Amino acid sequence: METFKKNRLKTIFKSPEKKVSIYFTAGYPALTDTLDLLSLLAESKVDFVEIGIPFSDSVMDGEVILESHKVALENGMTIEILFDQIQKIRAQVSIPVVLMGSMNPVYQYGFEKFCQRCHEAGVDGLLLPDLPLDEYEKYYRVWYQQNDLAPIFMISPQTNGDRMKRIDELGEGFLYALSGNSTTGSTSEIGDNSEYLQRLSNHKFINPVVLGFNIKTKDDILFANQFADGAIVGSAFVKTLKGGFNKERTKHFLEQLM
Amino acid sequence: MNYQIDENGFYGPYGGAYVPEVLYSNVENLSRNYQAILNDPDFKKELSRLLKVYVGRETPLYHSPSLSEVYNTKVYLKREDLCHSGSHKINNTLGQVLLAKRLGKTRIVAETGAGSHGVATAMACALLKLPCFIYMGEVDIQRQFPNVGRMRLLGATVIPALSGSKTLKDATNEAFRDWINNPLNTFYVLGSVVGPHPYPDMVARLQSVISQELLHQVPEITGKEKPDYVVACVGGGSNAAGSFYHFLNDPEVKLIAAEAAGKGLDSGFTAAATFRGKPGILHGSKTKFMQTNEGQVVEAHSISAGLDYPGIGPLHAWLSDTGRAKFVAVTDDEALDAGLALSQMEGIIPAIESAHALAALSQLNFKTDDVVVVCLSGRGDKDLETYIQYSNSKKTAHGNV
Ligand SMILES: Cc1ncc(COP(=O)(O)O)c(C=O)c1O
Numbered sequence: 001m002e003t004f005k006k007n008r009l010k011t012i013f014k015s016p017e018k019k020v021s022i023y024f025t026a027g028y029p030a031l032t033d034t035l036d037l038l039s040l041l042a043e044s045k046v047d048f049v050e051i052g053i054p055f056s057d058s059v060m061d062g063e064v065i066l067e068s069h070k071v072a073l074e075n076g077m078t079i080e081i082l083f084d085q086i087q088k089i090r091a092q093v094s095i096p097v098v099l100m101g102s103m104n105p106v107y108q109y110g111f112e113k114f115c116q117r118c119h120e121a122g123v124d125g126l127l128l129p130d131l132p133l134d135e136y137e138k139y140y141r142v143w144y145q146q147n148d149l150a151p152i153f154m155i156s157p158q159t160n161g162d163r164m165k166r167i168d169e170l171g172e173g174f175l176y177a178l179s180g181n182s183t184t185g186s187t188s189e190i191g192d193n194s195e196y197l198q199r200l201s202n203h204k205f206i207n208p209v210v211l212g213f214n215i216k217t218k219d220d221i222l223f224a225n226q227f228a229d230g231a232i233v234g235s236a237f238v239k240t241l242k243g244g245f246n247k248e249r250t251k252h253f254l255e256q257l258m
Numbered sequence: 259m260n261y262q263i264d265e266n267g268f269y270g271p272y273g274g275a276y277v278p279e280v281l282y283s284n285v286e287n288l289s290r291n292y293q294a295i296l297n298d299p300d301f302k303k304e305l306s307r308l309l310k311v312y313v314g315r316e317t318p319l320y321h322s323p324s325l326s327e328v329y330n331t332k333v334y335l336k337r338e339d340l341c342h343s344g345s346h347k348i349n350n351t352l353g354q355v356l357l358a359k360r361l362g363k364t365r366i367v368a369e370t371g372a373g374s375h376g377v378a379t380a381m382a383c384a385l386l387k388l389p390c391f392i393y394m395g396e397v398d399i400q401r402q403f404p405n406v407g408r409m410r411l412l413g414a415t416v417i418p419a420l421s422g423s424k425t426l427k428d429a430t431n432e433a434f435r436d437w438i439n440n441p442l443n444t445f446y447v448l449g450s451v452v453g454p455h456p457y458p459d460m461v462a463r464l465q466s467v468i469s470q471e472l473l474h475q476v477p478e479i480t481g482k483e484k485p486d487y488v489v490a491c492v493g494g495g496s497n498a499a500g501s502f503y504h505f506l507n508d509p510e511v512k513l514i515a516a517e518a519a520g521k522g523l524d525s526g527f528t529a530a531a532t533f534r535g536k537p538g539i540l541h542g543s544k545t546k547f548m549q550t551n552e553g554q555v556v557e558a559h560s561i562s563a564g565l566d567y568p569g570i571g572p573l574h575a576w577l578s579d580t581g582r583a584k585f586v587a588v589t590d591d592e593a594l595d596a597g598l599a600l601s602q603m604e605g606i607i608p609a610i611e612s613a614h615a616l617a618a619l620s621q622l623n624f625k626t627d628d629v630v631v632v633c634l635s636g637r638g639d640k641d642l643e644t645y646i647q648y649s650n651s652k653k654t655a656h657g658n659v
Contacts, residue, residue, distance in 0.1 A: 055553075055554065056422065056554040057422065057428075057431055057540065057541075057555050059278070059431050059435055059438065059541075060278050060438065062435070066421060070421075073554060078552050079552065102539075103276060103539045104538045104540065104549070104553040104555075105553035105554070106553075107538060107539055107553065108549070108551065108552060108553030109552075109553070129278040129279065130276040130277060130278055130539065130542070131276070132274065132276060134266075135274075153279070154278065154279040154280075155279060156278075156279045156280040156282075157280075158279070158280055158281075158284070158441055159279060159282070159283070160283070163282075163283075178279070178280060181280055181438065181439060181440070181441050182280075182438065182439050183435045183438050183439060186439060188439075
């Protein structure tokens with residue numbers, strides 16, 4: 001299809017290798033760290049990044065990411081600034097970028113304008129965990145399509161087979177499978193959900209499936225890869241940024257991870 | 259105009275269910291089953307039995323001689339403060355905890371602001387034998403401490419919410435996070451007509467016992483067929499929804515919703531969502547709440563912990579847009595004055611939340627034969643310290659003049 005000719009996310013998933021993704025929050029620990037983090041991750045072996053749009057009341061997030069949202073907002077991070085930052089660095093980095101966040105800031109920005117700005121800035125996918133599938137289909141899908149933006153949806157242990165099928169039909173790029181029932185950065189172990197993980201790996205998805213939440217170490221990634229096409233590291237990465245972005249420390253964390 | 263939810267859980271543009279995938283099946287399952295359970299004869303029988311023998315319903319409709327004199331009209335108080343637990347919140351919690359048991363859930367979580375909903379949930383859980391976890395903002399734990407002690411005594415675990423403004427909004431976030439981490443065994447007993455569909459409608463139905471009783475009490479006690487005004491305070495809006503419910507389609511009954519203006523609508527310290535809010539998505543529904551241009555939620559302020567919430571339920575956003583209910587804003591001091599006045603004139607200490615509804619009367623113009631029903635949603639035992647401090651500070655201020 002014409003639409004995804006240039007979508008970087010879709011392109012990288014054409015290769016069969018397992019993927020690793022890193023999540024970080026825009027504007028954390030400092031407002032302009034978004035740029036340095038993106039460059040560093042683009043130079044590393046990370047396959048794609050997810051950038052969190054900070055929100056005052058993100059219910060999906062646990063302590064570490066909540067704190068990063070709070071600091072980012074104190075730093076003055078906004079959607080407009082984030083788009084400017086991504087657009088600025090896009091000429092130098094080709095790593096796929098997925099934006100992730102709660103619906104309200106996007107809704108206030110204006111959904112259509114948001115999708116257009118994603119396209120201009122070079123954003124490849126959008127994940128809004130509290131966006132209902134019906135509403136996506138009825139109102140928003142057209143704007144994702146017009147702007148080469150891959151709609152990313154989540155799957156959880158609560159998602160039954162029929163719904164997995166529907167999510168797979170609507171989703172593009174990849175499906176974001178939660179490793180378990182939890183907020184981000186919880187203490188639960190990803191191995192606790194073997195029945196669900198098996199179900200995931202048995203289901204014949206059209207899209208690649210990437211496992212996220214509570215993936216902290218190389219071992220976790222290897223474990224996730226037994227069931228999925230890749231893994232996303234969030235809180236564990238954000239934790240390393242606490243107190244200030246230190247390039248060497250972050251590099252070291254990434255080397256340990258891969 | 260229609261004031262009931264449509265098939266997708268919306269009141270006009272407001273409502274819906276904006277929940278992450280982990281909660282989707284819970285919310286969906288509840289949507290599919292709540293009406294059938296609430297209407298099941300055995301369920302109804304058990305709930306009305308408990309409302310009678312445990313809560314002490316029906317609550318009196320009491321003619322207030324002094325307020326009637328002050329406003330030169332006929333003021334009646336719907337005495338929800340006489341409910342066991344001390345507020346209307348127990349009408350809802352008994353219903354939801356019974357329903358949770360029907361759904362096979364074995365653990366209850368809830369948020370609380372003033373502690374009224376927390377206490378009412380803890381009581382329902384003690385009675386119906388389910389473990390109970392209550393999230394309460396750290397600020398509210400301090401200002402409503404008597405209720406914290408009550409919840410603990412009732413066997414509930416009270417967990418401080420440490421994020422954000424450390425008040426009701428943040429306690430709600432934490433309760434949602436708990437539910438996300440425990441979706442299989444846990445039922446979230448939401449305390450107001452907020453949250454994802456079907457909560458706003460489910461809570462409104464459970465609280466509608468208030469207006470159900472008014473349907474026969476008003477003719478019996480006032481001699482008029484129906485009230486001219488029904489007045490209630492709005493935090494999330496459950497006592498208001500319950501008081502308005504059976505009158506929603508009768509335009510002759512004027513509905514008045516009292517919102518907390520805090521230190522004043524323009525002070526930057528307010529909780530009046532219809533005045534200072536705009537539509538957005540918070541706590542699982544599309545509704546009106548106070549937010550920045552970037553969509554970040556603005557922290558509310560009210561002296562009353564139960565009204566200290568930046569939003570209102572989607573029904574109320576709709577009642578405000580359509581003009582079906584008139585929203586008035588009441589400041590902290592106006593509410594405290596109204597609460598102290600009722601205490602002194604009639605020996606009833608109202609919750610500071612309910613005192614907002616009393617204070618709203620001064621913004622309305624009544625005819626002498628109007629029947630004005632005010633929902634006295636709760637009693638003020640939990641607020642004694644605030645009342646006493648305020649009363650002392652006024653005395654000192656006067657003494658200095
Ligand atoms: C006595 C009392 N009235 C009113 C409220 C506000 O809630 P709602 O607007 O849902 O009735 C509270 C909340 O804690 C309360 O304790």
